[in-house]
Amino acid sequence: MKIHTKAVHAGDRKKAPSQIGVTTPIYTAASFITSSLAEQDRIYGAEEQGFAYQRYANPTNAALEEQMTALEGGHGCLATASGMSALLIALHAALVDRTHSVICSRDIYGATIKLLDGVFEPFNVNVRYVDLTDLNALDASIAAEKPGAILLETISNPTLRVADLEAIAQRCRAVNAALIVDNTFATPLLVRPLELGANIVVHSVTKYLSGHGDVLGGLVIGDQEHHEMVRYLSRIYGPVLGPFESYLAMRGAKTFPLRMERQCRNAQGLAAWLRTQKSISRVHYLDDPEHPDAATIWRLLTNGLYGAMVTFELAGAQKPQIFKLVDSLGLVVNASSLGDVHTMVLYPWISSHREVTPKMKAAMGVTESLLRVSVGIEDLDDIIADFEQALA
Ligand SMILES: Cc1ncc(COP(=O)(O)O)c(C=O)c1O
Structure with a gap:
């Protein structure tokens, strides 16, 4: 089966x-x-x-x-x-x-x-x-x-x-x-x-x-x-x-494979759009041929789905700029979880990785300008529109 x-x-x-x-x-x-x-x-x-x-x-x-x-x-x-x-x-x-x-x-x-x-x-x-x-x-x-x-x-x-x-x-x-x-x-x-x-x-x-x-x-x-x-x-x-x-x-x-497929497609679309934005200095997403682990990714992920998480860095941003961006989002939910039907954003610097030592954060690339997006099942155009207005 x-x-x-x-x-x-x-x-x-x-x-x-x-x-x-x-x-x-x-x-x-x-x-x-x-x-x-x-x-x-x-x-x-x-x-x-x-x-x-x-x-x-x-x-x-x-x-x-x-x-x-x-x-x-x-x-x-x-x-x-x-x-x-x-x-x-x-x-x-x-x-x-x-x-x-x-x-x-x-x-x-x-x-x-x-x-x-x-x-x-x-x-x-x-x-x-x-x-x-x-x-x-x-x-x-x-x-x-x-x-x-x-x-x-x-x-x-x-x-x-x-x-x-x-x-x-x-x-x-x-x-x-x-x-x-x-x-x-x-x-x-x-x-x-x-x-x-x-x-x-x-x-x-x-x-x-x-x-x-x-x-x-x-x-x-x-x-x-x-x-x-x-x-x-x-x-x-x-x-x-x-x-x-x-x-x-x-x-x-029971519906997780259906949701996950759509979430992965939406994430791929959002990552592609974020890469075109001048204010974004780096987009982490697994379909990237320049990803440091690209060879392993191609071998391990064989069904053309690259996950529904997208992480990006807002160029030169520190806490105030990140706070402003997140507070400007309307549709995208600012909450500490991931994988839900709704798109969510999380700021690892103050939440999931808050108590990790500065040395470890630096080694793993968790910077003050990094935001993590868990992409949901909404219409991709609406997700992008929300980021577009928040980044404007
Ligand atoms: C990768 C990963 N593993 C484990 C956990 C812990 O799960 P829970 O919050 O259900 O205890 C989390 C929570 O965010 C997670 O992201």
């Missing part, structure tokens, strides 16, 4: 004899009654699949998890309360039986840096940030750090760098490090990292997959070894998604 079909059908209408809802309902019950104590015993003993207690599993979450496993591949999925809790549990699961050392892409979401530096490092996990688009630099740090895990974003937030996933996966296999990939920006429509050798894929389901700006949630989709550890840890510390959010995420995800 192809991805559009899986998005619509996977997870719902299980064992449908007749008179069963076309969608999976919201199960709010905290616990589940079994036909006998012996059945409960089999469920707790994992001899039988079933539901006993909401922290362990819930039918609404199970439907979403099945849908997401179908979209990304892999052995199974855990739906979590946020993208950050998905990253936390993925890293924890990866490091359980390995060296407590992580190589993380230098180009990454600010809160992920905070998670590594503020939560893992104090527990004696060694964290090293490396430009993963430079395989020589990666080889040198693998030799020095002997990492237990390597973490990267398929398309990095916000500067849209793309590292060679397959080459990194090969290196991970050679040293028994787990490869964790945050696939939030790319989505499984563009890249499916598990098929390229990753062990765990993480999503903020808050973004493209749910797509309507009304859910906060995360996903951890793993190969067999890691999925079992993720579920084991989740049963203990329980960062699970609530059933209402699960329902909304699943509902949104």
